[in-house]
Amino acid sequence: MPKTFDFSINGKPVSVSLDNEEMPLLDVLRNELGLMGTRFGCGLEQCGCCIVLVDGAPEKCCTKPVWSIAGKSVTTVEGLGNADRPHPLQQAFIDEQAGQCGYCLSGILISAKALLDKNPKPTRGEIAQALDGNICRCGSHNRIMRAVEKAAAAMRAGASR
Amino acid sequence: MTAPLPAQLEANPELDRWVAFPAPGKVTVLTGRVELGQGVLTAMRQIAADELDVSMERITIRSGDTIRAPNEGYTAGSQSIQFGGVAMRQACADVRALFLAQAAKVLGCKPAELSIRDGGILRNGASTGQDYWTLAGAVDLAAKATGTGARKRVADFKAIGESSARIDLPAKVFGEAIFIHDMQLDGMVHARVVRQPNRGATIGSIDENAIRRAAKGPIELVRNGNFLAIIGDDETAVEAAGATAVNHVTWQNVEAPTPTQQEANWLLQRPVVERVFGAPDPGNPQGRERYEATFSRGYLAHASISPSCGLALYKDAKLTVWTHCQGVYPLRAALSKILKLEPSSIIVHHVQGSGCYGHNGADDAAADAAIIAMQKPGQPIRVRWRREEEFIYEPKTPAMVVKVRALLDDAGKPVDWTQEIWSPTHNLRPGAGGNLLGALALPDPPPEPPPNDVPEANGGGGTRNGEPLYDIPAKRMLHHLVTESPVRTSALRGLGAMPNIFAMECCIDDLAARAGQDPVAYRLSITTDSRARAVIEKAAAMAKWQAGAPGGQGRGRGIAFARYKNRAAYSAVVVELSVDEEIRLHHVWCATDAGLVVNPDGVINQVEGGIIQSA
Numbered sequence: 216m217p218k219t220f221d222f223s224i225n226g227k228p229v230s231v232s233l234d235n236e237e238m239p240l241l242d243v244l245r246n247e248l249g250l251m252g253t254r255f256g257c258g259l260e261q262c263g264c265c266i267v268l269v270d271g272a273p274e275k276c277c278t279k280p281v282w283s284i285a286g287k288s289v290t291t292v293e294g295l296g297n298a299d300r301p302h303p304l305q306q307a308f309i310d311e312q313a314g315q316c317g318y319c320l321s322g323i324l325i326s327a328k329a330l331l332d333k334n335p336k337p338t339r340g341e342i343a344q345a346l347d348g349n350i351c352r353c354g355s356h357n358r359i360m361r362a363v364e365k366a367a368a369a370m371r372a373g374a375s376r
Numbered sequence: 377m378t379a380p381l382p383a384q385l386e387a388n389p390e391l392d393r394w395v396a397f398p399a400p401g402k403v404t405v406l407t408g409r410v411e412l413g414q415g416v417l418t419a420m421r422q423i424a425a426d427e428l429d430v431s432m433e434r435i436t437i438r439s440g441d442t443i444r445a446p447n448e449g450y451t452a453g454s455q456s457i458q459f460g461g462v463a464m465r466q467a468c469a470d471v472r473a474l475f476l477a478q479a480a481k482v483l484g485c486k487p488a489e490l491s492i493r494d495g496g497i498l499r500n501g502a503s504t505g506q507d508y509w510t511l512a513g514a515v516d517l518a519a520k521a522t523g524t525g526a527r528k529r530v531a532d533f534k535a536i537g538e539s540s541a542r543i544d545l546p547a548k549v550f551g552e553a554i555f556i557h558d559m560q561l562d563g564m565v566h567a568r569v570v571r572q573p574n575r576g577a578t579i580g581s582i583d584e585n586a587i588r589r590a591a592k593g594p595i596e597l598v599r600n601g602n603f604l605a606i607i608g609d610d611e612t613a614v615e616a617a618g619a620t621a622v623n624h625v626t627w628q629n630v631e632a633p634t635p636t637q638q639e640a641n642w643l644l645q646r647p648v649v650e651r652v653f654g655a656p657d658p659g660n661p662q663g664r665e666r667y668e669a670t671f672s673r674g675y676l677a678h679a680s681i682s683p684s685c686g687l688a689l690y691k692d693a694k695l696t697v698w699t700h701c702q703g704v705y706p707l708r709a710a711l712s713k714i715l716k717l718e719p720s721s722i723i724v725h726h727v728q729g730s731g732c733y734g735h736n737g738a739d740d741a742a743a744d745a746a747i748i749a750m751q752k753p754g755q756p757i758r759v760r761w762r763r764e765e766e767f768i769y770e771p772k773t774p775a776m777v778v779k780v781r782a783l784l785d786d787a788g789k790p791v792d793w794t795q796e797i798w799s800p801t802h803n804l805r806p807g808a809g810g811n812l813l814g815a816l817a818l819p820d821p822p823p824e825p826p827p828n829d830v831p832e833a834n835g836g837g838g839t840r841n842g843e844p845l846y847d848i849p850a851k852r853m854l855h856h857l858v859t860e861s862p863v864r865t866s867a868l869r870g871l872g873a874m875p876n877i878f879a880m881e882c883c884i885d886d887l888a889a890r891a892g893q894d895p896v897a898y899r900l901s902i903t904t905d906s907r908a909r910a911v912i913e914k915a916a917a918m919a920k921w922q923a924g925a926p927g928g929q930g931r932g933r934g935i936a937f938a939r940y941k942n943r944a945a946y947s948a949v950v951v952e953l954s955v956d957e958e959i960r961l962h963h964v965w966c967a968t969d970a971g972l973v974v975n976p977d978g979v980i981n982q983v984e985g986g987i988i989q990s991a
Contacts, residue, residue, distance in 0.1 A: 235593060238612045256763075301550070312545065314545055316413025319730075321551045354986065
């Protein structure tokens with residue numbers, strides 16, 4: 216008998232019916248809901264490609280069973296913004312050309328959002344620490360750091376307007 | 377006498393394989409080069425914009441398919457712009473010339489009176505009402521390139537040389553389904569391969585019940601010889617089954633590498649093919665001081681951030697394959713062999729994967745999908761390797777041992793240099809005779825390829841950068857191409873250049889210290905190549921290098937220099953680091969001369985990435 220799980224994704228309520236209540240949230244996002252922005256990198260909670268916000272906290276979702284998020288609120292990279300209305304982080308990553316292959320960026324953007332939500336004026340050390348769970352294999356680290364700093368400044372300026 | 381066509385254009389001379397005008401105001405440019413995270417498509421668009429005189433916004437890039445895109449072999453070896461870009465330039469210049477000739481005919485004037493601005497034909501600077509799209513019907517783009525179209529002069533470049541934002545980056549920042557991993561085909565099933573541990577290993581038993589129990593969902597086992605795969609609609613079930621199957625399928629004839637085999641020094645006692653390059657051996661001259669040092673490096677994984685992925689559909693006697701590999705045409709040829717299908721029955725499309733630094737598992741994952749697809753006609757198959765599978769089975773860059781011997785003059789400068797290199801091959805790509813992994817498990821496995829390495833004409837493999845660029849009167853390389861390896865080895869960033877340059881530059885530092893000289897000054901004293909000198913001097917200046925500056929406690933600086941393959945880009949790098957319980961890299965200064973640069977920010981991004989990855 217399939218079980219039904221209710222939660223919210225990017226502000227919208229969703230309900231999924233699954234036989235396997237252990238299905239990782241990542242598989243639910245990608246294969247049940249068609250949200251491909253959250254990526255699979257290792258399946259072992261080690262690379263950070265699959266980081267989403269669960270009730271505002273950054274969490275790796277490649278092994279997180281769907282039952283554990285019932286009733287919770289999930290934010291993915293698709294929930295940050297889009298080409299018409301980019302989130303300041305997304306705009307800053309484009310402005311700084313912060314990426315090479317870009318496969319790691321969804322998880323990095325979400326980790327960065329979690330940081331800036333709590334700490335609008337992070338130091339470089341704090342940014343590095345917040346992104347420590349995200350691997351970028353291409354070596355775009357310096358650009359990513361600059362982009363997060365730039366987004367933080369833009370968000371502070373926006374908030375003070 | 378006209379100049380010869382660029383090689384890639386010679387090989388793909390029909391201009392409609394490079395440029396098309398599909399609709400008013402639109403240009404499609406086709407390239408055999410594929411996006412690997414290095415930004416090549418953005419640079420190709422800049423090149424096409426300048427040579428066609430159209431704005432970049434009008435141009436769509438189509439890349440890497442075997443339907444129409446040019447066959448440019450592999451996107452590898454830092455050659456996409458150097459060769460593929462030059463071919464693109466000439467193809468676009470030839471197209472532009474054909475249109476100018478046609479416009480002159482229509483307008484009854486001389487081509488010399490005409491120019492093009494954003495696709496529109498101007499006569500003596502005034503609009504003529506004609507453009508690429510009004511003329512396209514009368515211009516035969518199936519014509520062959522002649523190489524006679526005038527390429528833009530450097531002074532006339534508009535897009536080339538200006539930093540251009542990456543065309544692929546926005547989709548990645550907005551989390552769009554841009555990667556091969558995100559592809560969805562109607563009726564697609566997921567697949568995981570139960571990997572044959574090594575060539576010759578045969579399946580003993582399969583505990584199907586245990587695998588099904590772990591899957592917690594419907595799965596099907598597909599087998600062809602010793603090629604075993606698990607497929608199903610539910611990726612979660614297929615992944616769980618694939619992970620558990622490692623423990624529930626037994627194999628015979630398993631060869632596991634021993635710890636000793638994994639050491640670089642193991643290579644010293646193996647069978648080799650001997651190759652000698654350069655000056656004759658000087659023997660043992662009297663009165664010359666001798667210097668010798670040995671270096672080694674272990675096997676390295678590409679460790680791309682996502683595991684390899686491939687999709688395939690066999691339908692109506694046609695096989696279609698989607699892959700993130702570096703060469704769609706060589707993959708098609710290799711698939712044709714193992715599947716016994718005509719190349720004309722196979723279409724291979726490139727779709728972006730995660731960052732690629734050489735021959736990783738992409739070709740193999742595509743072959744896995746194709747092998748399964750042949751057994752399941754009409755069903756699209758998506759294979760995604762498991763992370764563990766990627767680390768174990770992707771080709772590794774080989775371990776290497778490098779021994780440097782030098783003879784010194786009275787001033788402590790090298791007058792004779794021997795670089796002795798032990799390395800397994802750096803090229804087992806399918807296009808170089810290497811096997812697709814899945815094929816080894818099929819009933820009729822292909823033979824081992826003969827010992828081979830990247831030819832010197834392509835920069836060499838183990839020998840890459842094995843010869844110093846410095847002014848040394850006699851230089852030679854002794855290359856022991858080791859024909860045994862505990863793991864499959866192939867191309868990874870720079871191939872042999874990294875160990876060779878590391879060894880060479882360590883020795884140069886040693887020799888400078890022996891001569892009591894500053895490392896920067898010593899390098900300059902044995903370098904007359906002006907571009908080499910310029911990057912060394914620039915890096916030192918940026919770092920405010922001071923000869924003889926005392927290092928701190930455990931903290932110091934160093935410099936190194938190389939010209940890739942001794943014929944491509946020059947780089948000099950100064951690093952400042954401290955060595956305590958851990959090694960900490962504080963700062964890096966790098967000066968690079970990459971010749972004519974199409975997208976400066978693209979080069980900077982690549983150089984930064986290379987520095988971070990190698991550090």
